[in-house]
Amino acid sequence: MANLGTIKSAFGKWVLGVALLAAAPASAAKPNADCTYHGFKLYGDVQIVQSFPDIKVQIVNSFPDLKVKFVGSFPDSCGKWRFVDSFPDLKVQYVDSFPDLKIQIVDSFPGIP
Template identity: 65%
Template sequence: MKQLIPILLTMVLTVGLSAGEVGSDCTFKGKKLAGKVQFVTSFPDFKVQIVDSFPDLKVKKVTSFPSDCGQWQEVTSFPDFKVQIVTSFPDFKVKYVDSFPGVP
């Protein structure tokens, strides 16, 4: 029994540290990951880490009509969702791309 406790503790911590998975329908926690996004420093809908490899979502910044998966238009008011950029413990990881946004 004493050997089982450290193993279970390690498993729980490992699962807790990993980023969440974006659904194949381009949603996370029921919200579509396309649209108007506001970058905030507190009270975000999602915490996101910017990475160069192994992203959960590829994001293309657009200036209008952000309707497809992974297309984000930055706004300062009336966002579809709010994002906080973090360096650790993200909800999911994104990579900025110039083409082919969406779930990898």
């Protein structure tokens, strides 16, 4: 029969493993330093779609992965999005849960926080 110390040690390792696995998906949703996510530029002409997006985003008020500013022209730097109906650089779907990225809508200083 196993002693109590061995059981506590095994349980502690199990709890640590579960905690690490639970934290892994939360850290996966980060844009790269060059303002891309899985090869998609996070600036430029953006089309909102209901299916088959390039990325799924959730709008948040705090702790975003990307700060986004909507512009009418020259969406040429990180976080600047211009909405279009055709020929987008990026197709985005808004979701309430399980996003690829969390974005915050801003009036100034778009980009990676």
